[in-house]
Amino acid sequence: MTPHIGQRITAQYAELSTQEQRVAAFILDHFDDLAMYSAADLSRLTGVSKSTVSRLFRRLGFDNYQAVKVHARQLRSLGMPLVTDADAMAGDGERFKRHLQREEENLRRVLAGIEPQVFEEIVRCLDGARQVVTVGFRNSYPLAMHCRQQLIQAREQVRLAPEPNQSLAEELIGLGKEDLVILFGFRRRPRIFEDVVSAFDSIPCRVLLIADATAAGFERQVDWRLECPLDSISAFDSYASAMSLISLLANGLLHHRLAQGRARIDAVSELYGRLDELAP
Incomplete structure (x- = not known):
């Protein structure tokens, strides 16, 4: 740039x-x-x-x-938080209306960009993969973490990488064609991102890239790319469409393996109670 x-x-x-x-x-x-x-x-x-x-x-x-x-x-x-409309947040409840309209448009664009057969193919891979690794940097990291938390309720062997203050190489080495990486790559990516995508040329796992339009250039290097717009009415990006897509994928996985998923959810809930981890 x-x-x-x-x-x-x-x-x-x-x-x-x-x-x-x-x-x-x-x-x-x-x-x-x-x-x-x-x-x-x-x-x-x-x-x-x-x-x-x-x-x-x-x-x-x-x-x-x-x-x-x-x-x-x-x-x-490109993601720099700049105010381009001084009146974007003015006007009592009008700002909520504009915000809702923008969020609805973002979600419509996400869903319109997903072909049903591609979605089903991704869900089947989520179910059949030996392990799933979610990867994200900077603003993409909490999305990767949330995705892992959703998926692990329906299946085992879901990992987040990199762990805080840890490197990524040891998390990716050894992945094979039976494994799936869900890579989050939203704008203002760190410089290492391009190298990470290139590394998958020599790592035979499947790769799902979830990102905004600025990552379109990586499409040929991954198996699937799902695009989530981040447009908001003012300076800061909105990741609501990405969170909604994560929910859609997790629910798709659960319904694809409903018996096993329910059994795992029940087992996790039972252990929650035994460990007294959650408040009533």
Whole structure:
């Protein structure tokens, strides 16, 4: 990824004029809501001329402020938490309506993108795999952890990797064609992610990738890819569609092996009671 505007400012800050530094400092202080300001706003709020604002943006590699706003929206599409609509969370209950509409649209897009026969194939693999390993980094880690917790109620041999502060290699080595890896790869992935996907070229397990659209380039390297949009009405991504998909997969597995799944759930519940682990 080319350096974003904040990185460009940091790299060139010492070379800027005093007036340009005032604008640059304001941008850094208000980076999260950069797309909300106009060039005139920046001029007024920093006490410099519009020509100074324009000159700064040209020095940073932008033709004009419209290019800066497009740049800010592109950063948001890559997962950087930027406010692009100042009114997104305003208006009493209206914000809840907009939030609901966006969540419903995300879920519709998830379900519309899954072919029933592909879903059934994945469920059969979930049932028949010798072991299932769920893998996630950064924001994908809690999704991998939740997926493991759901699946292990219906079947045994479900592992989470990597464990906190542990490496991944020893978790993947030894996996074979009878095993399944569920890899979560949502945007703002760590650099190691691409290497992990490439490593599956030499590891003969099946791989299900659950991610947003930015992971489309990995599709040819995995057995299945299910796409979950993260769009929200403001700065922070929403993982509701991904959590719903995990529920759908876990329920699909349970109903595919209903007798064994019920027996395991009953056994787990009985042991909960013996260990007195859960509150009434």
